[in-house]
Structure formats: C-alpha cells, structure tokens
Amino acid sequence: MPKEARPSTGEQARQHALAQLRQAILQGDMAPAQRLVENELAEQFGVTRASVRAALIELESEGLVERIRNRGSRVRVVTVEEAVAITECRMVLEGLCAGKAAVEATDEQLDQLTALGEAMSKAVADGEPVTYSDLNHELHAHIRQFSGQQVAVGLLERLNAQLVRHRFQLALRPGRPQKSLSEHLAMIDAIRARDPQAAEEAVRSHLAGVIDALRE
Amino acid sequence: MPKEARPSTGEQARQHALAQLRQAILQGDMAPAQRLVENELAEQFGVTRASVRAALIELESEGLVERIRNRGSRVRVVTVEEAVAITECRMVLEGLCAGKAAVEATDEQLDQLTALGEAMSKAVADGEPVTYSDLNHELHAHIRQFSGQQVAVGLLERLNAQLVRHRFQLALRPGRPQKSLSEHLAMIDAIRARDPQAAEEAVRSHLAGVIDALRE
DNA sequence: ACGAACAAAATTGTTGACAATGTTGTTCGA
DNA sequence: TCGAACAACATTGTCAACAATTTTGTTCGT
Structure with missing residues (x-):
C-alpha cells in the first residue's frame, strides 16, 4: 500500500501539478487572463516543465485554459x-x-x-x-x-x-x-x-x- | 504563405499526430480496445513520443482513448x-x-x-x-x-x-x-x-x- | 520625429536519454 | 505438479538540453 505522502517530486508529478493548477484557477488565485508561463509554473509547483505542459493540455480541453501556438497559455475568460x-x-x-x-x-x-x-x-x-x-x-x-x-x-x-x-x-x-x-x-x-x-x-x-x- | 507540405517532422508534430490518430480511430482503422503503444505510434506517424503523448492526453479528454497510469492507452470501447x-x-x-x-x-x-x-x-x-x-x-x-x-x-x-x-x-x-x-x-x-x-x-x-x- | 529593418530576449516546441512502474516468464522449493 | 519468489522485459513517466518561433527593444534612414 503506497503511503499518502505528498508526491512533491518525481512521483506523480503531472497529476500533482494538474490538481494544483486546476484548484488555483478554480479558487481564483490566478487573475483572469493571467499569463501562464510554463517555466514559472514548473518552479512554483516543484515539477518539470513537461509535467506542467501535460497539465495545461488537459486543462485546455476542460475549457479552463486557452493555449495559442507558440504564444503560451492564459486563464480563459468566460464572457x-x-x-x-x-x-x-x-x-x-x-x-x-x-x-x-x-x-x-x-x-x-x-x-x-x-x-x-x-x-x-x-x-x-x-x-x-x-x-x-x-x-x-x-x-x-x-x-x-x-x-x-x-x-x-x-x-x-x-x-x-x-x-x-x-x-x-x-x-x-x-x-x-x-x-x-x-x-x-x-x-x-x-x-x-x-x-x-x-x-x-x-x-x-x-x-x-x-x-x-x-x-x- | 507556408506551403501545405506534410509536417512530417519538427514542424507541427503534435497537431499532425493528433489529427492522424483521431482520424485513424474514427475511421475504425484501430480495432476496438486495441492497445496504443506510444513508441509504435511515434514510429508509425514519424513523430516523437512526446507528441504522441500530448495527442493521447487530448484524445483521452475527448473520450476516444482510455489511459491507465503506467499501463498505457487503449481505444475506448463504448458499450x-x-x-x-x-x-x-x-x-x-x-x-x-x-x-x-x-x-x-x-x-x-x-x-x-x-x-x-x-x-x-x-x-x-x-x-x-x-x-x-x-x-x-x-x-x-x-x-x-x-x-x-x-x-x-x-x-x-x-x-x-x-x-x-x-x-x-x-x-x-x-x-x-x-x-x-x-x-x-x-x-x-x-x-x-x-x-x-x-x-x-x-x-x-x-x-x-x-x-x-x-x-x- | 516617424517607420522599417534588424537584433536580442523570452517562451514555447521538440528531442533523446534516464528512472519508475508494471508485466511476463523462469526457477526453485515443497 | 503447483505455487511463490525472482529476474528480465516492455512500457510509461520524468527530466534537462536544444531548436524554432514570436515578441520586444533598438538603430538607422528619411
């Protein structure tokens, strides 16, 4: 039985990052239309950029994040x-x-x-x-x-x-x-x-x- | 105007792989419940594994693919x-x-x-x-x-x-x-x-x- | 002073290698 | 012969470095 310790690094990084980021957006910690730079998020959550990237892709198809090619991600604003x-x-x-x-x-x-x-x-x-x-x-x-x-x-x-x-x-x-x-x-x-x-x-x-x- | 050449590699790999894979699933080229091994798909479509991975994450949230942690992806069967x-x-x-x-x-x-x-x-x-x-x-x-x-x-x-x-x-x-x-x-x-x-x-x-x- | 060409910085997209995990086949003991 | 421990394999998850692209700031000519 795996213990419930926080997977701070190297464990289930993506899921961790995903949950963190989703909650941050839902709680309104991220300002609307705020830029989401992969590097910053990676450092902030203590995971690598690849994991953040995967999380962003998932959040995009949930409609919480907007991604533009070569331009980066933003918190989506719902008009x-x-x-x-x-x-x-x-x-x-x-x-x-x-x-x-x-x-x-x-x-x-x-x-x-x-x-x-x-x-x-x-x-x-x-x-x-x-x-x-x-x-x-x-x-x-x-x-x-x-x-x-x-x-x-x-x-x-x-x-x-x-x-x-x-x-x-x-x-x-x-x-x-x-x-x-x-x-x-x-x-x-x-x-x-x-x-x-x-x-x-x-x-x-x-x-x-x-x-x-x-x-x- | 960029010419319509196939972005076989290094261009828009992920989108290419995504489109290819989605179409393959929709057309029924992939048998139901068939295993989708990232390496095989990467070689088949001529892109890297990371691109296939990103495509699979997206297809999962579209409900076309099922992914289990550390176990891989399958074509989802709809009962x-x-x-x-x-x-x-x-x-x-x-x-x-x-x-x-x-x-x-x-x-x-x-x-x-x-x-x-x-x-x-x-x-x-x-x-x-x-x-x-x-x-x-x-x-x-x-x-x-x-x-x-x-x-x-x-x-x-x-x-x-x-x-x-x-x-x-x-x-x-x-x-x-x-x-x-x-x-x-x-x-x-x-x-x-x-x-x-x-x-x-x-x-x-x-x-x-x-x-x-x-x-x- | 204004606009266009150009260079520099920031950021995303991609790649290959490495680590962790799960699966399968094999061997050893009863 | 059967079952459990173990080892080899296959596959996914993670990482750090590199390439491509866009944006921004600067310089030059008019």
Whole structure:
C-alpha cells in the first residue's frame, strides 16, 4: 500500500501539478487572463516543465485554459454571452438529470434533498448568501448524482468549472437568493413527487431565471 | 504563405499526430480496445513520443482513448448502455439547438434543410442506406450549426465522435431508414415553420426513437 | 520625429536519454 | 505438479538540453 505522502517530486508529478493548477484557477488565485508561463509554473509547483505542459493540455480541453501556438497559455475568460450559452446547455442537461432522478432516486436520497431545501431556506432567512451559494451548488450536484446519468454528469461538471467566477458574482446580488430559493424548492418538490416532467420543467425554468439574471 | 507540405517532422508534430490518430480511430482503422503503444505510434506517424503523448492526453479528454497510469492507452470501447446515455444527452442538446435554429436560421439555410430532406427521401426510395446515413449526419450537423449555440455544438461534436461505431451498425438495420426518415422530415418541417417548441419536440422524439433502436 | 529593418530576449516546441512502474516468464522449493 | 519468489522485459513517466518561433527593444534612414 503506497503511503499518502505528498508526491512533491518525481512521483506523480503531472497529476500533482494538474490538481494544483486546476484548484488555483478554480479558487481564483490566478487573475483572469493571467499569463501562464510554463517555466514559472514548473518552479512554483516543484515539477518539470513537461509535467506542467501535460497539465495545461488537459486543462485546455476542460475549457479552463486557452493555449495559442507558440504564444503560451492564459486563464480563459468566460464572457457573459458564453456564460449564457453554457447555462443554456446546463438547462437542458440538468433537466434531463432531474427527470431521471425523479424516477431513479432512493427514498433516502429524497430525504437528503428535503434536508438541503430546509438548510437553504434557513440560509436565506439568516441572510447568508455565501452559505446559500454553497448549498445551491450542493443541491445541483446531488440531483446530478442521483440521476445515474454518468455522461451528463461529466459534461455538467466540466461546464460548471467554467462558471466559477460568474457564480460568485450572481450569489451576492441583492434579492437574488429569495427568487432563486422558491425555484429550488419547486425542483425539490417535483422530484419528491417522482414526477419526471415536472422536475425537468422546474429545473429548466430555474435556469432560465439564472440566464435572465446573468444578462442583468 | 507556408506551403501545405506534410509536417512530417519538427514542424507541427503534435497537431499532425493528433489529427492522424483521431482520424485513424474514427475511421475504425484501430480495432476496438486495441492497445496504443506510444513508441509504435511515434514510429508509425514519424513523430516523437512526446507528441504522441500530448495527442493521447487530448484524445483521452475527448473520450476516444482510455489511459491507465503506467499501463498505457487503449481505444475506448463504448458499450450499448453508454451509447444510450450519450444519445440521451444528444437528445436534449440537439433539442436546444433545433429550437434556436428555428428562430435564428436564415431563409437560405431553411432552403438547405429542405433540399437535404428531399435528398434523404430519395436515398431511402433508392434503397441506399449508406448515402442516407451520411445525409442524416449532415442534417444534424446543419441544424447544430444554424443554432449558433457554439457551446452545444462543441459538446455534441465530442459526443458524436464516440458513437461512430454504433452509427454504422444502426444505419444498416432493415426498416430503420423508413422510420427514421419521417422523423427527420418532421424536424425539418418544424424548423421551417419557425416553431421552436415543435422543433425541440421533434428532435427529442426522433432521438428517443434512436435510443429504442439502440436497445434493440 | 516617424517607420522599417534588424537584433536580442523570452517562451514555447521538440528531442533523446534516464528512472519508475508494471508485466511476463523462469526457477526453485515443497 | 503447483505455487511463490525472482529476474528480465516492455512500457510509461520524468527530466534537462536544444531548436524554432514570436515578441520586444533598438538603430538607422528619411
């Protein structure tokens, strides 16, 4: 059994570098459109340039990084129009997942959704938008998971990764949580009622609302 | 202007190798589940191993290749269940595209769809399933394109690449083109009528039919 | 002072060699 | 004969150096 020591060098360098870099981008440590110089990253993470390079190639196809031939890599900036287009795709894919979840979820899983709904109501009542945003994300993740639709889950996780920056922006908008909450509760109710069509429709109208909000 | 000479070595090796390998997999030159040894591929394509490696990393995240740590790469085999799951995602994403296409397409583009529909009818009448399959693919590609939804187009192209093997299998099934044709004509009519909801519904019921056929 | 040609620096793309890991075949003991 | 330890092989992972390309800064002519 290999011990869980940090693979600082010479072990699983690429995976290490990849995880580090991905997290750095997702957490917003890297400024948007910041240049990503392979040498700097290699030194920063204590791996060789080849490993950084491999990680960058992977991150590019995840849509988190932009690479131009002989010009280098940048953190990709997602414009508002792109965010809208991405959310349109989320709309139909999460709709699919919700419909399946309404049929496939176990009773225990439905209870989890109920609990999440109550926690979200409390977060809004207490005026904690950050907590609410986290729960929001968690709810969507649970619904995806309960659907058992692995392909859709994969696509959605990739799409969501590209939206981190926009999500924070949206959660802090005044009045937004209140409107969002009722839509989320409707989603939960439809799934609990095991009504696939209603679940799909609830998710779609919720994300249609998100799109309106994105457009301001 | 750089001449179009083959970049056999030292030029754009990675892109060359990537294109070559992708095409080889898509055309079915590589047997399913065939082992992809980096050294062999490097020699076969006349590039270095690093380029092949980069190409494999990219193909992995496209879902065409499977890579296991320290064990090598294989051509990924898509099971029937996976093909169904993929087609479910196609169903909602192409539905989204069709709805947008019904609104966004120009009149010239609608004429193209009409022409495609007539060609498909002819191919079925003449009993040419291969021609029909090609036109089928072309029709779906056109609808995607006319939607202007770049994110959805990207996702769909990736999903479709994973289905090449199953598509052929389906097209040659007796009686399948006849059933499929009427569904396709319904899609075209709905888009020409500029009715987004009807277009989305037509696409979804068509692909629901494909799913049934996949399951046999 | 302005623009074009040119040179220098920075950065990515490529190569071959080396290390780590997993796989397979063989030998030895019971 | 069977199974486990071991050794040889095959393959991937990592590294450091080199080549090609692009960008930037400078000089020269007008």
